[in-house]
Structure formats: structure tokens, C-alpha cells
Amino acid sequence: MRHWLGKPVIVYLGEPPYVTLRGVLRKWDAAAGRIVVGHQETGIPIRNIAVIKALAPKERALPPVLHSVGYIMKDRLQFDNAVYFKSAVTVWKGDRLIALNTTLVSHTKGSVTLEDGRTLVKSTHLFVVRSLRG
Numbered sequence: 116m117r118h119w120l121g122k123p124v125i126v127y128l129g130e131p132p133y134v135t136l137r138g139v140l141r142k143w144d145a146a147a148g149r150i151v152v153g154h155q156e157t158g159i160p161i162r163n164i165a166v167i168k169a170l171a172p173k174e175r176a177l178p179p180v181l182h183s184v185g186y187i188m189k190d191r192l193q194f195d196n197a198v199y200f201k202s203a204v205t206v207w208k209g210d211r212l213i214a215l216n217t218t219l220v221s222h223t224k225g226s227v228t229l230e231d232g233r234t235l236v237k238s239t240h241l242f243v244v245r246s247l248r249g
Contacts (some may be wrong), residue, residue: 117143117145117148118166119139119169120141120142120143121140122139122140123137123139123167123169123170124137124139124169124170125137125167125169126150126152126154126164127164127165128159128164128165129164130166131166133165133166135152136152137170138152138153138154139152140167141153141156142156142161147226147233148157148162149161164180181216184245185205185244185245186205186243187241187243188204188242189248190242191222192237193244194219194222194227195218195222197218197219197242197244198210198219198220198222202218202244202246202248203216203217203218203244203245204216204217204218204242204243204244204245205217205241205242205244206229206241206242206243207241207245208233208239208240208241209227213228213235214233217229217230217231218230219242225238227242
């Protein structure tokens with residue numbers, strides 16, 4: 116077990132279908148019969164472990180998710196970035212929702228074209244963008 120210390124691992128617990136736990140193996144305590152995994156230092160009894168494997172670099176990264184907080188786009192550069200990165204945009208007109216999590220295809224000084232082909236005027240609509248995290 117000592118060769119796993121400090122390395123990203125996936126721990127399979129119990130019997131099939133396995134419960135999995137991913138993280139860095141922080142401690143191995145033979146006297147207590149447990150290992151400690153992850154930044155939350157989750158203790159796992161050794162008797163519950165079926166398999167421990169090293170995590171591949173692809174498996175180490177968390178999947179990208181949308182930020183929970185968005186911001187209102189006002190500048191040309193913000194619209195450029197939303198088009199380029201295909202960011203999720205919510206469009207409002209007053210208190211009415213026009214489009215939820217759509218992407219922008221293009222924009223000009225006064226208008227925006229959505230992925231479904233609709234062209235909306237910037238001055239009468241509110242564009243809220245949420246970028247991807249990860």
C-alpha cells in the first residue's frame with residue numbers, strides 16, 4: 116500500500132456493482148486498518164477495499180460544468196467571447212425569459228443572432244452568460 120501514498124487513485128469498495136472513490140491517497144494506517152483518501156480525508160477500512168488503481172490523467176480532471184453565477188453582457192468583447200467559446204447564454208426581455216442556455220452564433224453593434232436563427236436587439240434584451248468551469 117505504501118507505493119500508492121501521495122498518488123491519485125480510484126478505490127473500488129465492496130462487491131460489484133462497486134462504489135468508487137477518487138482522490139489522492141493521503142495516509143495508510145496499518146494499525147487502525149484504514150486508508151485516508153482525498154482532500155476531505157475520507158477514512159476507508161481496508162477490509163472494504165476491493166481494488167485500488169492509479170487514476171489516468173484524463174480521469175483526474177473534473178468534467179466541465181457551468182458556473183452557478185452568470186453576468187450581464189454589455190461590452191463588445193464579452194459578446195465576442197460568448198460567440199467564440201460557445202458559452203451558455205440566457206436571454207431576457209424585461210421579466211420574460213426568451214431563451215434558456217442557448218449559444219450565440221454572431222453579433223453586430225446592435226443585434227445578436229442565436230443558434231436557432233433568431234435575431235434579437237441588444238438594447239431591448241438582457242443577455243446573461245455563464246461560462247464553463249474546468
